[in-house]
Amino acid sequence: MTWVDGANGSPYGVTNLPYGVFRRGTDAARIGVRVGDFVLDLAGAEAADLVLAAGALGRPTLNDFMALGRPQWTSVRQRIIELLSDEAHRSAVEPLLVPLHEVELLLPFEVADYVDFYSSEQHASNVGQIFRPGQPALLPNWKHVPIGYHGRAGTVVVSGTPVTRPTGQRATPQGPTTGPSVRLDIEAEVGFVVGVPSAIGDRVAVDDFADHVFGVVLVNDWSARDIQAWEYQPLGPFLGKSFATSVSAWVTPLDALADAFVPAPDQDPPVQEYLHDTPHLGLDLRLAVEWNGERVAEPPFAGMYWTPAQQLAHLTVNGASLRTGDLYASGTVSGAERGQVGSFLELTWGGTEPVKVGGAERTFLEDGDTVTISATAPGPDGTTIALGEVTGTVRPAR
Amino acid sequence: MTWVDGANGSPYGVTNLPYGVFRRGTDAARIGVRVGDFVLDLAGAEAADLVLAAGALGRPTLNDFMALGRPQWTSVRQRIIELLSDEAHRSAVEPLLVPLHEVELLLPFEVADYVDFYSSEQHASNVGQIFRPGQPALLPNWKHVPIGYHGRAGTVVVSGTPVTRPTGQRATPQGPTTGPSVRLDIEAEVGFVVGVPSAIGDRVAVDDFADHVFGVVLVNDWSARDIQAWEYQPLGPFLGKSFATSVSAWVTPLDALADAFVPAPDQDPPVQEYLHDTPHLGLDLRLAVEWNGERVAEPPFAGMYWTPAQQLAHLTVNGASLRTGDLYASGTVSGAERGQVGSFLELTWGGTEPVKVGGAERTFLEDGDTVTISATAPGPDGTTIALGEVTGTVRPAR
CATH class of the missing domain: 3.90.850.10 (Fumarylacetoacetase-like, C-terminal domain)
Structure with missing residues (x-):
């Protein structure tokens, strides 16, 4: 269960949380996860020390984050679930939620082969x-x-x-x-x-x-x-x-x-x-x-x-x-x-x-x-x- | 004709000048051209303002230089020929020549497709x-x-x-x-x-x-x-x-x-x-x-x-x-x-x-x-x- 409006019962609830790269207005492209009809700005979350991922979430593609490996993938995911589930984090995290309709979604990773x-x-x-x-x-x-x-x-x-x-x-x-x-x-x-x-x-x-x-x-x-x-x-x-x-x-x-x-x-x-x-x-x-x-x-x-x-x-x-x-x-x-x-x-x-x-x-x-x-x-x-x-x-x- | 020892008459004279990326010892990888049995350090040459290429020669692959386009490719090549041909440049350029046997040659460009x-x-x-x-x-x-x-x-x-x-x-x-x-x-x-x-x-x-x-x-x-x-x-x-x-x-x-x-x-x-x-x-x-x-x-x-x-x-x-x-x-x-x-x-x-x-x-x-x-x-x-x-x-x- 999450405190995010409308996300519970949605197919994009906190058991899903797919990753993407988005841009809002003239801001730099950044990594986010989708929850309900919002995107959680993970670059902002890492900058605020809410999530730790060796700085990889501040990049314009998922590649550096994907290179970290499964233990980090899992721990970052667990932390995001915690942030979105626990009301105690709401005041810090809510400002990092961007309505999906306000963002442009970009190619999420640089394709190698x-x-x-x-x-x-x-x-x-x-x-x-x-x-x-x-x-x-x-x-x-x-x-x-x-x-x-x-x-x-x-x-x-x-x-x-x-x-x-x-x-x-x-x-x-x-x-x-x-x-x-x-x-x-x-x-x-x-x-x-x-x-x-x-x-x-x-x-x-x-x-x-x-x-x-x-x-x-x-x-x-x-x-x-x-x-x-x-x-x-x-x-x-x-x-x-x-x-x-x-x-x-x-x-x-x-x-x-x-x-x-x-x-x-x-x-x-x-x-x-x-x-x-x-x-x-x-x-x-x-x-x-x-x-x-x-x-x-x-x-x-x-x-x-x-x-x-x-x-x-x-x-x-x-x-x-x-x-x-x-x-x-x-x-x-x-x-x-x-x-x-x-x-x-x-x-x-x-x-x-x-x-x-x-x-x-x-x-x-x-x-x-x-x-x-x-x-x-x-x-x-x-x-x-x-x-x-x-x-x-x-x-x-x- | 070049002032570089042994390069005249070699198949790597100043009419050739292929580009590569090399490393010497613990120095960073950098771009060079081959002349005779030497590599001219182009990163060093650009840093010394002997060649101008929008900073692209200071990179560890040829990609940024290759992206500049034919007019720049041609002007950089003409300038390198001039540096290696005119005795007036010898004192500035000779310290940038590295014997080929001292370098490790790396993949010269990052392959896209x-x-x-x-x-x-x-x-x-x-x-x-x-x-x-x-x-x-x-x-x-x-x-x-x-x-x-x-x-x-x-x-x-x-x-x-x-x-x-x-x-x-x-x-x-x-x-x-x-x-x-x-x-x-x-x-x-x-x-x-x-x-x-x-x-x-x-x-x-x-x-x-x-x-x-x-x-x-x-x-x-x-x-x-x-x-x-x-x-x-x-x-x-x-x-x-x-x-x-x-x-x-x-x-x-x-x-x-x-x-x-x-x-x-x-x-x-x-x-x-x-x-x-x-x-x-x-x-x-x-x-x-x-x-x-x-x-x-x-x-x-x-x-x-x-x-x-x-x-x-x-x-x-x-x-x-x-x-x-x-x-x-x-x-x-x-x-x-x-x-x-x-x-x-x-x-x-x-x-x-x-x-x-x-x-x-x-x-x-x-x-x-x-x-x-x-x-x-x-x-x-x-x-x-x-x-x-x-x-x-x-x-x-x-």
């Missing part, structure tokens, strides 16, 4: 059927290797940033042509943000996930399917993805998701030893995709074949180092039903089965469309917490 | 024949799209850094297994370093290459062929590459390569409009690959099908932004002859045709092997300049 996985069996299978009809839906490596690739870190943008329709090459029956993408799509994903780095040559064991990963963001991996289809062989997606990847402004700390870990799907055939996580846990995050305000899909993250701990172990098994700010995303979250898919490619089955949006038949994104991905997760005592949404509106090609 | 292209027709064709026998050597998109993908920026290391043999999954007739790579290879490449950024949504025109690109490094894109072969479908190379990418300690400014631009190979079929560079120029860089001190290949960069200007235009045609410190590499440089290939995969034709190294038959890299890639280029008046070498020694898997 961005990796995108491909961890939903249903998504990989759907894409296989759509792109390679008549062939096995899953490639032979898929149940052995958590397939992933590097994306462009420099074009990761915060929720709310407009997305310009990309121009690029696509194949036509008359040969390749260059122009604005005509198959602009979304991918609803969950991203994991690395706080604690590792040295080059080292591996991060599958059980050390929580020592390195600070928290979770929602991700929209905007995808130009026509550009991607023409370019992706043999080295994978490039310009079909690199124009923009949106992330939520709020990073939900793993500590807020303690009640959301659930057994992940059984893996058969057995995975390689370095991927053997005990217990084998996924996260019960329930995503929702809104297309111009209409809910078109509810992708269930709990059903992902590969877990975030397995992805991290895989990413580093070759000795690749981690840096603070590394972001790795799950890949599109799709469940078994048509109403559970995380891309419009799947929702409209390659554009062949339009859906009704705003009364019109739609396949891919039109200029002016807005897509918002949100999610909830189980909190303590039967409560529900919300993850910060990721939203974006498509602007016409230049 | 790292992209690797695939621009040698011979290399793409060789790999196609080795990996996909019986099928067309080049995929249908190859002569239309400068194929590329994002690599891991966080594991770009400076020349001289040992490379630990990566562990990972590979396919065997009995199914996948995990262990140290048994097909560890090199890729001899040329990398282009971006100085001036661009905004998201903008495109960099093919003619604006020199406004954005500061200079050139040599690159060894270490590659574990067994890991790569098993993982790369459908999203491209990942762990087979991400354990390490080595770059030379010296960044050769484009201004030093003015005499190295030569007509690039004709492109047929015609390329898309945004890739139409006039004139269509490559760089006459002559690479050499040494394996444990024996020269095994001399890859000619002038024959690359896609030019660096085309690669940059392609990278941004979708509106992807550039950041200072972005590195994009050419892909393996291979010529038409067996003695001109930039990978051991090609040199030994997939490991089926061993070569003699140190008297022994060899296919891929063994622990303790050292590979050094060097290059020369035409300088003014029939002279030759050298690019800084990139070298690395393989350490056993952990």
